[in-house]
Amino acid sequence: MNKIGFVKENNQFIIDIPNNCKHYDIMLVSDFHIRNIDSKVLSGFDLLNNYCINNNINLILNLGDFYDGIGGRTLEYANAMKNYQLIEESIMKLPKNDSVYHAILGGNHDRNISIYGYDPIKVFTEERTDFINLGYTHSTISLSKYYS
Numbered sequence: 665m666n667k668i669g670f671v672k673e674n675n676q677f678i679i680d681i682p683n684n685c686k687h688y689d690i691m692l693v694s695d696f697h698i699r700n701i702d703s704k705v706l707s708g709f710d711l712l713n714n715y716c717i718n719n720n721i722n723l724i725l726n727l728g729d730f731y732d733g734i735g736g737r738t739l740e741y742a743n744a745m746k747n748y749q750l751i752e753e754s755i756m757k758l759p760k761n762d763s764v765y766h767a768i769l770g771g772n773h774d775r776n777i778s779i780y781g782y783d784p785i786k787v788f789t790e791e792r793t794d795f796i797n798l799g800y801t802h803s804t805i806s807l808s809k810y811y812s
Contacts, residue, residue: 677767677798677805679723688807691716691724697732697773701753709759716764724764725805728771731784737776744780751784755791762794770800 681688693712698705716724734750735743768774770785777784789797798805 677796677803679805679807681807688723689719689721691721692727693724694727694771695729696726697729698750698754699732699734700750701757706757706759713759713761713764717761722763722765724766726766726768728769729773730768730770730788731774731777733773733776737779739779747777747780747784748782748787751787754788758792760792760794765794765796767796767798769798769803775800 679688691712696705696708712724716722731747731750734746768785768789770783774785785797785800789795
């Protein structure tokens, strides 16, 4: 597998594809709606990572709603704590593989958590080098091999 580099600069996500690379496979996923870190979620991430490893895919683009949000859109301390604990548990427990990167474009469910005073995708990706924050709504992704 060719080693692909990723850079985020000026709100642009750049995939640095080596010149000897003839094609580049990307997996697209969405709507995980994580509400708890249980055996189903953990085995799902293992399956996803293993599929990518076995098929020489090292980038997964998650197109929104990574988290589901606990408590809806009501501003309550208990809900804020539950969501923050979910993010902390995600940081510690979600399976990791150094050859598979996950780039997350936050969705409306992820943004709903921000009413509690923190950005769930930002908090999560600042602690995990295998996850990349693409922001919310839209993101520009450039393939550097094709630019001079």
